Amino acid sequence: MPKIVDHDARRAELAAALWRVVGRAGVAGATVRAVADEAGWSMGALRHYFASQGELLRFAMDTLLQDVPPRLAAHLAADLEPRERARRLLLELVPVDEERRIEAIVWLALLERSRTDPSLAEPREIAWLGERHICRLVVAELLDLPAPASPQDRFEDESSGERGAQAAGSSTERGARATGPAGIAPSPEEEAEALHTFVDGITLQATTWPGEWTPAAMRASAERQLDSVLQRAGR
Amino acid sequence: MPKIVDHDARRAELAAALWRVVGRAGVAGATVRAVADEAGWSMGALRHYFASQGELLRFAMDTLLQDVPPRLAAHLAADLEPRERARRLLLELVPVDEERRIEAIVWLALLERSRTDPSLAEPREIAWLGERHICRLVVAELLDLPAPASPQDRFEDESSGERGAQAAGSSTERGARATGPAGIAPSPEEEAEALHTFVDGITLQATTWPGEWTPAAMRASAERQLDSVLQRAGR
DNA sequence: ATCTTTCTAGCACGACCGTGCGATATCGGG
DNA sequence: CCCGATATCGCACGGTCGTGCTAGAAAGAT
Structure with missing residues (x-):
């Protein structure tokens, strides 16, 4: 009807x-008005799909989150050498093209807003777990380690162990053996943490000072990060 | 009178x-009202010192910038071992305590705003040069290289050479000596770039997901970055 | 063709914003 | 003591925001 x-x-x-x-x-x-105009609709029409501005922002954040897993799946399913797979996974988190750069700008802005808007806290936490998970995948791929449990599994296993167990455990167990000058081989979780920091750093850099970062520079920088993981592991 | x-x-x-x-x-x-209330003043009083909100934000950004050099100078003047000096310089850029964390939040928010507010573009660019300069200092200190020219000097020397000369030159001169598996020792500028990315990454991480980053974790992470610089240089 | 439900349009309201402005208070030199 | 420059106050204006709401357009089932 x-x-x-x-x-x-x-x-x-x-x-x-x-x-x-x-x-x-x-x-x-x-x-609300600007978005409605940009889409060519009226405010009333927009409000049929999003009752409030909060819903709109929440949807935008969820959408950005949901776009990542399919892209990852393609790289995980493909038959690739470890290094190449690691490279592709890592580059999914780096704003190497214009589309991703815009997405990164939006993402950073939403993160900023999530600081005072509780309704955006959940996707923010999910994003952290997701990003960290990808970094763990990259490390596991590079160092030929068993694949880490996915964030969902971790969440389901919440009752049987705390989330930071792997990181906390390894940060205490290191401290003695020196492999390099002052060098101690970091744990896999520490490597994932470093990659995670790198990814967020280059995202902030490339969106805020785009003139300093060409896509080629980002790729080269990512490549050196992968090199470092291997080198720190002594390979 | x-x-x-x-x-x-x-x-x-x-x-x-x-x-x-x-x-x-x-x-x-x-x-304007919120800031006036927080300070215990009226709106009119505030407007005697800042004619507009833009001036207020610009001042806030400039203030954050000006607070850094004195802190650096203390570490540069002190009699320290290279590693210790490098550590202290690097940690000046990491939000290791609550005061710095708040400053970092403000800084990120202002960076976000600078994307659409041209009056904040200048301090943003100055900040990039300053941060990069500190990272160069850290690398030079660690690797026992001559101290890089300060950002001001670079700016004054603009007529006689382009800013990226160091990076471009050294990225071409590398390519032969392999120290690791796929490892090629990065140039000093590439190391500074990596540190710069690390600093921005940990800033974003620690301000957005403070629950995941204790000060001790940040220090440990920074320490591993310093280790990596040394290790990549083959020392 | 008509009816029923969904969708669209845009006005209206209250809240809050930045800012201009005139009245008033406050101090320091004469 | 008192004058005048400076500082402070807070009201008022115009604008924009999110959102509630109602009147009307659109479209499929009967």
Whole structure:
């Protein structure tokens, strides 16, 4: 009986408009009116899909999150050498092209907003686990270690052990053996932590000072990170 | 004749209030009224020191910038072993205590705003040069290289050479000596770049997911970065 | 063709923003 | 003591925001 539209398609369209606006004017400029105009709709139409601005931002953040796993799956399914797989996984987290750069800008802006908007806290935490998980995958791939448990599994296993066990344990067990000058081979979790820091750092750098970072420079920098993981492991 | 107050002291007081507000409510919450209330003043009084909100934010950013050099100077003047000096310099850029964490939050928020507010572009660029310079100092200290030219000198020498000369030159001269598996010792500028990325990454991490980063974890992570620089140089 | 449900449009309201401005208070030199 | 420059106050204006709401358009089932 009624007029029927594809809500999901509309929401995706809205998200695209939102990103264009955020990329142009920042999150502060992402008002309901501006997004509606950008999409070519009225405010009333937009409110049929998002009852409030909070829902819109939450949706944008969830969408950014959901776009990552499929891209990863492609690299995990492909038949690749370890180094190449590690490279591709890591580069998924680096804003190497214009599309990803815009996404990264939006992402950073949403992270900033999540500091004061509790409704964005959940995707922020999920993102942290997801990013860290990918970094663990990269390390495991490079060092030929067993694949780490996925974030979902960890969450389900929450009752049987705390999340930081792996990191905490290894930071105490190191301290004696010196492999290099002052060098001690870091644990896999410490390597994942370092990659995680690298990824966030290059994201901030490339979005804030794009003139200093060409895609080629980012790739080269990532490559050196992979080299370092191998070198620190003594390989 | 007139009533006289110390403008600089007032401005500093204002900046402190601004940081408290930003730390609590984000930059979006840093309205003229909120800052005035936080400082215990009226809106009109505030406008005697900052004619507009833009001036207030610009001042806040400049203040954050100006606070860094004195702290650095102390470490540069002190009689320290290279490793210790490098450590202290690097840790100046890491939010290891609560005060620095708040400053980092404010800083990130201002960076975000600088994306759409041209008046904040200049301090942003100065900050990049300054951070990079400190990273170069750390590398030079660690690897016993001559101290790099300061950002100001570089700026003054602009006519006689481009800024990226050191990076471009050394990235071409590398390529032969392999120290590790796929390892090629990165150039000093590449090491500085890596440290720079690390610093920004840990800043973003520690401010966005403070639960995951204790000060001790940050120090340990920084230590491993220093180890890596030495190890990559083959020492 | 008509009815029912969904969708769209845009006005209206209250809240809050930055800022201009005039009244008032405060101090220091004459 | 008192004048005048400076500092402080807070109201008021115009603008923009998010959101509630109602009138009307659109479209499939009957």
